[in-house]
Each structure stands twice: as structure tokens, then as C-alpha cells.
Amino acid sequence: MVRKMLTDRGLKALKSAPPGKRQIIWDAAVPGFGIRITDRGHHSFVLCVRYPGSRYPTPKSLGDVGSISLEQARNKARQHLELIQRGIDPKVDAERRRQAELRKQQHSFESVAEAFIAKHVSKLRTADDVARDLRNEFVKRWGKRPISEIDRHDVAAVIEAKVNAGAPYRARTLFAYVRKLFGWAAARGTYGIEVNPCSLLKPSDLVGAPAIRQRILTEPEWRVLWKATGELRYPLGDLVRVLALTGARLREISEATWSEVDFDKKLLTLAPERMKADAAHVIPLTDSVIEIFKGLPSHDGYLFKGRRRRGEGDVPVSGFSKMKRRLDALMLEEIKLTEWRVHDIRRSMRTGLSALGVQDRIAEMTIGHRVQGLHKVYDLHSFLNERREALKRWEKHLLGIVEPRPNVVPFLGKADT
Incomplete structure (x- = not known):
């Protein structure tokens, strides 16, 4: 050859x-x-x-x-x-x-994200929030790209942009969501991704150490907040007042339904799947909360209804970012206001319970925190009466701040001679 x-x-x-x-x-x-x-x-x-x-x-x-x-x-x-x-x-x-x-092209980030939302996120208590954040923050950026081509540099760019925009808490939350998505996809082994691109990224390097929030509302802030809620139309004003009176989490009240309310027993019973601790939580209702509930315009479906689209059934209220901006604007008309969050209402209420002398264990159970240690295993008493008393004391204290009685000395008349 x-x-x-x-x-x-x-x-x-x-x-x-x-x-x-x-x-x-x-x-x-x-x-x-x-x-x-x-x-x-x-x-x-x-x-x-x-x-x-x-x-x-x-x-x-x-x-x-x-x-x-x-x-x-x-x-x-x-x-x-x-x-x-x-x-x-x-x-x-x-x-x-x-x-x-071909598989790489079929397994775009968008298609995998939607599968993750349908098969995993939909089972979570915070499903709506997680799905919305994944779609708005990641699918809009990477939608048609093969998921196997997205690397840690892409992820870091999104998270660091949030940090640079002054939103480190949100950046940390988004990183947790997308890390879970990539981990889920890699574990299934059918999407052309073998390694989680987030595995080499550390939240502390991207975002920094998590800051422990210690913000609580002062008495003047409680007063202007209460006044501002009176100027918000249903359902947001009533919603915030119930949060202030109960110390419950935002979603626990905003997604409450009338089937969970028992006026005779004065209770609001939240199912385990609606609770962060995955255990049912019973909230004793004080007179002020009952008065708010009875004054709501509708007594079926959700207590606090949102705007529903054509062809849809009842939906719970949403638009909390707009609500917060409206509250800020109304409060700033009255006082100087440092940065605060809706969750600070819950922290302020819990701090108030301690100030009123409520035992720590009762106070924790009142706001729906899970009992830790041996008490979780051996002491299943609900302490319902104690929690009801704690909420009554808080109600009296809070109303004394936001609706103080006029300081009037009663006229006794002329003494007999």
C-alpha cells in the first residue's frame, strides 16, 4: 500500500x-x-x-x-x-x-424548573412563593438554556446582583431555592446534569454571614402602624391588625379560611400542612380578633380574599410588597421610621409577651413555635387556657398603646355640708 x-x-x-x-x-x-x-x-x-x-x-x-x-x-x-x-x-x-x-436541548432550565415545581415545590407550605421566585429570578434569565450548561458562575452572578442591590436576605433565600433545584435535578439523573453547580458555592462567601434581626416596634411605631391600618381598605388593614394581635406568621393568617374559625370556642385551627413546624396550631381568639373577623365582608372561603382572575375560584390576598410600601408612606407622615419588615410585628409581639411576664414556653407555643427537647416527646398538653390568657394580656397591652383612653379626671360634684 x-x-x-x-x-x-x-x-x-x-x-x-x-x-x-x-x-x-x-x-x-x-x-x-x-x-x-x-x-x-x-x-x-x-x-x-x-x-x-x-x-x-x-x-x-x-x-x-x-x-x-x-x-x-x-x-x-x-x-x-x-x-x-x-x-x-x-x-x-x-x-x-x-x-x-438532543436531551440537552430538551432539558432546558425552564422545563426542568417546571418539573421541579410540579413534583417537589407544589408539596411545600410556601409553594406559591418558591414557584414565583424561581420563575421570576431564574427562569426569566436562563429559560431556554440547557440546564447542563449553567455553571456556578451563572448562579453567583444572580445572587451577587441581589446582594449589590441591598437585598442580602433575599439573596440568601434565592440561593437556597436554586441550590435545591439543581440538587433535585442531579439526583434524578435524567436531565443531563451530574453535579450541582451550587455545590462549590457557600452562602457566607456570596452573601456574608446571616444577620440576626433584632428589630422590634416602639410604642410610637405601634400607634402609627395601627392608625395606618385603619386607612387601608379590606383586606390588608384588617390582616395587619390580626397579625399584631396574634403574633402569627403572615401566611398563616392571610391564607386562613372560614372553615378554620370556630366562634363558639373562640379558636382558629391551622392544619399541619399550613404550619412551618408541620404540626397543627390552635390560636385562641381574643375579643378584638373576633370583632375583626365578624366585620369582614364575606364569611365563606378565605377570610382575606384576593383579586381572582376570570374563571378562577377564591384566592387568598397577596400583594404584600405594595401593602408594605403603603404602610410605610402612611407611617412616615407621622414619625421618622427606620427600615422594618412585616415579620418584625411577630418579633415585637413575642418580645411583648416576655415583658408582660408570660413564661417562655407559653410564649413560644402562643406564636406557634415547636416545643423542643423532652417536652416535645413527653408533654403533649396544649396549654390552651394559658395561651388564651397570654393573648388577652397582650391584647390589653397593645390596645393600651394604640387606643389609649383619655386621661380625664371624673367630676365628683360639691361635697355635702
Whole structure:
């Protein structure tokens, strides 16, 4: 077998094979590589070796001259030879890679995110919040990109942008969501992603150490907050007042339904799936809360209804960011106000219980915190009466701040002589 060093110049000088014949000019650089020439002047690169599963060497095309360059054809031949040495048929490998690329295109970040939302997030108590954040913060950015192409640099860019915008708490929350998504996808092994790109990222490096919030409302802030809630239309004003009186979490009250309310027993019973601790929580209702509930415009479905779209049933109230901005604007008309969050109402109420002398255990149970240690296992008493008394004391204290009675000295009249 005569070999010669093939060159681009030599390719241009090639002539057709004799009529009824085919010729192969072998390359001196790569074993089994050459150019096949037909009597019709068709030139193609070939690799002639014994392929896996074949008894004899067989020339197989690598591509037509002109469609790929000589250097590209040589490199392709070398790659095929390497595969054949490992017992892999290049055609089978090419099909495997083609299918992998198809899977990569099918498994866009958007499609995987929606699967994650449907199969995992939907079971969470905070499903709506998590789904909304994933779609708004990540799907909008990476939607059509194959999930396997998204790396830790992409994730870090999103999280650091939130930090730079002055929202470190939100950045930490978003990182937890997307890390869980990638971990879920990698564990399933069907989305072309083998390693979680977040695994090498640390929240402390991206966001910094978590700050422990200690913000509580002062008495002047309680007063202007209460006044501001009176100027908000249903359902938001009433909602905030119930939060202040009960110390409950925002979602626990905003998603409360009338089926959970018992006016006779003066109780609001929240199902386990609605609680952060995954255990049912009973909130004793004080007179002020009952008065608010009875004054609500509707007594079916959700207590605090949101705007529903055409064709939808009742939905709970939403739009809490707008509510907070409205509260801030109303409160700033009265006092200077430092940054605060709706959750600070809960912390302020819990702090108030301690100030009123309520035992820590009763205070924790009152706001729905899980009992820890041996008490969790052996003491299943609900302390309902004690918690009701604690809420009554808090109600009296809070109303004394926000609705103080006029300081009037009663007129006693003239004394008898």
C-alpha cells in the first residue's frame, strides 16, 4: 500500500478515477486514512480499519472533500482510531452524542424548573412563593438554556446582583431555592446534569454571614402602624391588625379560611400542612380578633380574599410588597421610621409577651413555635387556657398603646355640708 503525505495543494490537483474504477490515495500521516476517488470525480475522506464487530478492514467515509478540510478530516480519523482502540464504534459514539445533545436541548432550565415545581415545590407550605421566585429570578434569565450548561458562575452572578442591590436576605433565600433545584435535578439523573453547580458555592462567601434581626416596634411605631391600618381598605388593614394581635406568621393568617374559625370556642385551627413546624396550631381568639373577623365582608372561603382572575375560584390576598410600601408612606407622615419588615410585628409581639411576664414556653407555643427537647416527646398538653390568657394580656397591652383612653379626671360634684 503506497502512502503519500496528503496536502491541500495536492487535493486540488486530483483527477477522476478510470471509468468503472475507484481509487484510494493513502495518507502517510495517519494510518488507514486516505481519499477515495470515483470515476465521476467524487472525492471523499475515508478511514479503513477493522471496526468493532467487523472481521475485515472496511473503508468508511469521514466526509466529502470540500465539506471538511484535510486537517479536520485527519483529526476526525485520529479520534475514530482512539475510539476503536477502546472497542467503541465511532458511529455508535456519534449517535450517543447526538442523543445527548438532543436531551440537552430538551432539558432546558425552564422545563426542568417546571418539573421541579410540579413534583417537589407544589408539596411545600410556601409553594406559591418558591414557584414565583424561581420563575421570576431564574427562569426569566436562563429559560431556554440547557440546564447542563449553567455553571456556578451563572448562579453567583444572580445572587451577587441581589446582594449589590441591598437585598442580602433575599439573596440568601434565592440561593437556597436554586441550590435545591439543581440538587433535585442531579439526583434524578435524567436531565443531563451530574453535579450541582451550587455545590462549590457557600452562602457566607456570596452573601456574608446571616444577620440576626433584632428589630422590634416602639410604642410610637405601634400607634402609627395601627392608625395606618385603619386607612387601608379590606383586606390588608384588617390582616395587619390580626397579625399584631396574634403574633402569627403572615401566611398563616392571610391564607386562613372560614372553615378554620370556630366562634363558639373562640379558636382558629391551622392544619399541619399550613404550619412551618408541620404540626397543627390552635390560636385562641381574643375579643378584638373576633370583632375583626365578624366585620369582614364575606364569611365563606378565605377570610382575606384576593383579586381572582376570570374563571378562577377564591384566592387568598397577596400583594404584600405594595401593602408594605403603603404602610410605610402612611407611617412616615407621622414619625421618622427606620427600615422594618412585616415579620418584625411577630418579633415585637413575642418580645411583648416576655415583658408582660408570660413564661417562655407559653410564649413560644402562643406564636406557634415547636416545643423542643423532652417536652416535645413527653408533654403533649396544649396549654390552651394559658395561651388564651397570654393573648388577652397582650391584647390589653397593645390596645393600651394604640387606643389609649383619655386621661380625664371624673367630676365628683360639691361635697355635702
